Amino acid sequence: MTQTAQTGFSPEERFFLQVLRDHVHGRDTAPPPDGLNWDRLARLAHSQQVSGIVYVQCRAWLRDSEAVRTQLHEEFYSAVYYAVSRREDIRALETAFTAADIPFLLVKGAEVQSCYPVPQLRTMGDTDVLIHPRDRARADALLKAQGYTCTVECPAVWSYRRGPVKYEVHDHMIYEPVIGDVDYAAYFERAWEHVRPLADSSRVQLDESCHFLYLITHTAKHLVNKGYGFRPFLDLVFLCRSAGERMDWTWIAQELRALRLERFAQVCTGLCERWFAVRLPMEKAEIRADFFRSATEKMLRDGIFGQENSEENQVAAVTKALRRAALPYPLFAARLTVQRLFPSYRDMREIPWYAFVDGRPWLLPAAWVYRFGYVLRHKSARGRAVLTQPLTEKKQMEQRGRALSEWGL
Amino acid sequence: MRYRIHSGVVLETVCGEHLLLATRASCADCPYVQQLNDTAAFFWRQLEKTPETEQLARAAAEKYSLSEAEILPGLQRFLDSMEELGYIRREEEAI
Numbered sequence: 001m002t003q004t005a006q007t008g009f010s011p012e013e014r015f016f017l018q019v020l021r022d023h024v025h026g027r028d029t030a031p032p033p034d035g036l037n038w039d040r041l042a043r044l045a046h047s048q049q050v051s052g053i054v055y056v057q058c059r060a061w062l063r064d065s066e067a068v069r070t071q072l073h074e075e076f077y078s079a080v081y082y083a084v085s086r087r088e089d090i091r092a093l094e095t096a097f098t099a100a101d102i103p104f105l106l107v108k109g110a111e112v113q114s115c116y117p118v119p120q121l122r123t124m125g126d127t128d129v130l131i132h133p134r135d136r137a138r139a140d141a142l143l144k145a146q147g148y149t150c151t152v153e154c155p156a157v158w159s160y161r162r163g164p165v166k167y168e169v170h171d172h173m174i175y176e177p178v179i180g181d182v183d184y185a186a187y188f189e190r191a192w193e194h195v196r197p198l199a200d201s202s203r204v205q206l207d208e209s210c211h212f213l214y215l216i217t218h219t220a221k222h223l224v225n226k227g228y229g230f231r232p233f234l235d236l237v238f239l240c241r242s243a244g245e246r247m248d249w250t251w252i253a254q255e256l257r258a259l260r261l262e263r264f265a266q267v268c269t270g271l272c273e274r275w276f277a278v279r280l281p282m283e284k285a286e287i288r289a290d291f292f293r294s295a296t297e298k299m300l301r302d303g304i305f306g307q308e309n310s311e312e313n314q315v316a317a318v319t320k321a322l323r324r325a326a327l328p329y330p331l332f333a334a335r336l337t338v339q340r341l342f343p344s345y346r347d348m349r350e351i352p353w354y355a356f357v358d359g360r361p362w363l364l365p366a367a368w369v370y371r372f373g374y375v376l377r378h379k380s381a382r383g384r385a386v387l388t389q390p391l392t393e394k395k396q397m398e399q400r401g402r403a404l405s406e407w408g409l
Numbered sequence: 410m411r412y413r414i415h416s417g418v419v420l421e422t423v424c425g426e427h428l429l430l431a432t433r434a435s436c437a438d439c440p441y442v443q444q445l446n447d448t449a450a451f452f453w454r455q456l457e458k459t460p461e462t463e464q465l466a467r468a469a470a471e472k473y474s475l476s477e478a479e480i481l482p483g484l485q486r487f488l489d490s491m492e493e494l495g496y497i498r499r500e501e502e503a504i
Contacts, residue, residue, distance in 0.1 A: 076423075077428065081430050085430070089432070163433070
């Protein structure tokens with residue numbers, strides 16, 4: 001029998017996990033014992049973007065008069081509204097891309113939501129679309145002609161917004177290092193070799209085995225960068241439940257080894273078993289009680305994408321750099337301090353108020369002087385905190401490094 | 410009388426709840442979300458099939474085992490409220 005006890009968590013946290021577990025198993029949730037702080041539960045559900053799920057699990061016995069019922073019901077409305085708006089918009093996008101002969105595929109939530117028992121309740125902030133780099137200009141012109149406003153968040157991610165719908169149009173699935181020196185960007189360029197066509201459409205669908213690898217990699221990326229809530233783990237559970245029998249688990253294990261994410265995937269499997277009482281069809285790592293507790297606490301605290309825990313997650317970026325640098329700590333700290341005092345031309349030109357250096361690298365020293373002056377005058381305390389971070393937050397970085405190692409990262 | 414559904418308005422039934430949703434351009438003209446009861450959702454599904462009030466009344470009369478005369482007042486109230494909210498328009502006023 002699967003162990004599901006979570007001693008040490010608050011009643012709201014225990015009940016929240018019970019709700020998710022019941023949803024995974026398609027069963028009703030029984031009312032919790034009296035005294036549950038519903039505001040706390042609603043905040044937890046909101047931060048994990050699963051309020052709609054909590055609503056449908058609890059609505060049978062939540063009284064109409066209770067404010068939390070109204071709040072959860074409104075978030076249920078919101079989840080359904082955005083889901084249906086996205087669906088209708090994607091239909092129009094598919095027609096337009098097909099007419100223009102632009103191949104594309106959907107990844108993450110937009111694709112995996114169909115595996116959920118109630119697809120409309122798989123929330124997402126945007127729809128991730130993958131195109132070939134060669135089609136970037138044509139896709140951009142087409143979307144702008146349809147009234148979408150474009151924002152380029154980084155060279156490889158272009159966001160398009162119109163009304164309640166937002167697309168992130170990517171020409172690579174992964175842009176950054178996750179663990180070690182594996183070239184994830186190059187690996188996932190091969191995703192186009194793992195797609196199947198859809199009838200009368202330029203849209204193609206990623207094979208579920210490849211999508212699983214991508215979801216694992218994407219989850220690892222978020223955990224290394226900041227944090228992640230429970231939603232990506234629900235994605236893994238529902239994808240495996242829906243398509244597990246036709247997924248090639250031998251190939252997946254082999255590719256996870258190549259991606260250096262085999263141990264991480266096993267940890268995810270072990271945690272999914274503990275959280276949701278389900279077995280994913282792959283080997284699981286043994287989850288020690290103290291790691292289970294710390295990992296669960298972090299998931300609960302982080303909210304979706306670590307947004308609820310930004311202070312702790314600030315350490316994450318430096319820890320990531322430390323792990324990648326593979327230098328003794330004093331050398332790493334010295335290098336980091338120099339980099340922070342004298343940011344590179346590439347970094348400076350991306351900051352709007354130093355953008356005057358763009359195309360004029362010889363102005364970099366002037367930008368540094370301007371920056372020193374500005375920080376001294378307006379943000380001296382913050383500036384000191386950033387510069388002394390390698391000394392003041394060394395312990396937190398070491399702690400985070402250990403936590404990531406336990407995740408297999 | 411004939412009615413036409415505003416382009417982009419969709420009736421979605423999720424976990425037993427009927428929600429009328431104004432997607433795409435229609436969200437500028439009507440409320441984003443409106444919950445309907447079972448009868449109103451039935452009327453809407455019929456409206457998706459036929460724009461004629463008489464045919465709607467006939468289908469509803471058959472479903473609820475009532476006469477068309479008994480159905481019509483309630484049906485008309487539903488159509489009026491949907492029109493007032495902007496989800497449908499009378500056929501003469503092209504959308």
